Amino acid sequence: MKIRPRHPRPRYDARARIAKALAHPSRLMILEALENREVCVCDLTELVGADQSTVSKHLAVLKQAGLVEDRKAGVMVFYKLKVCCLQGFWDCLETVLAQNLKTQRAVLR
Amino acid sequence: MKIRPRHPRPRYDARARIAKALAHPSRLMILEALENREVCVCDLTELVGADQSTVSKHLAVLKQAGLVEDRKAGVMVFYKLKVCCLQGFWDCLETVLAQNLKTQRAVLR
DNA sequence: ATATTCAATGCCAATATTGCCATTAAGCCA
């Protein structure tokens, strides 16, 4: 049975660009840290535990995707979430992880 | 101000593995096509418009992430969703895209 | 048995992502 795409191709490209920005452990950690507050790059760097330049690039990825925005305050830069729909995403990831655990246990049994 | 991660590091790695599986236009297209039905590899191949082997690999990625499961039926293989939490994810992506459009328009003005 | 169809895998080249170092840029203070 022939399946038609629900949307034109570029729409999936655009969606994937957002999804890609979400597809890295450090970036997930950063986004979660930004829940309900803004945080400076220095604190995010300490949180992530990578080089400052690395964190800066992760932030650039998130910003480019439209997920966060920044605010300069003197010599510091504060980032905060630009979207409020991430909780559902975390929940979904956790659901999948829990389900995978269950599947794995079933295999071992 | 010192920020503590809410979860241990491996948890973010695990989450990112799921997120990575979602981070490709063809895989997004496939997942959407599997909403409410199972579809054989042949039809998914036609849908995506890539080589059959390429689609097969995308399906392997989705399966490895625990997002889909497969069922053999003779010479064909049918894939279906293993999770039911994707709608929220689509909505979130669309929200971000819509917001980005708005931002872009504001910049042009 | 042979041919045919559908799907998965091996291989490989092209491309993209990541991370750190070094450097640059900008703001602040003495």
Add this chain to the structure above:
DNA sequence: TGGCTTAATGGCAATATTGGCATTGAATAT
């Protein structure tokens, strides 16, 4: 001004992802 702090950028090597071709394997039909 010069020194210090914070963040962004350029360069580059290591690694990962992607996509197609060719092949393999499995099920079915002739």
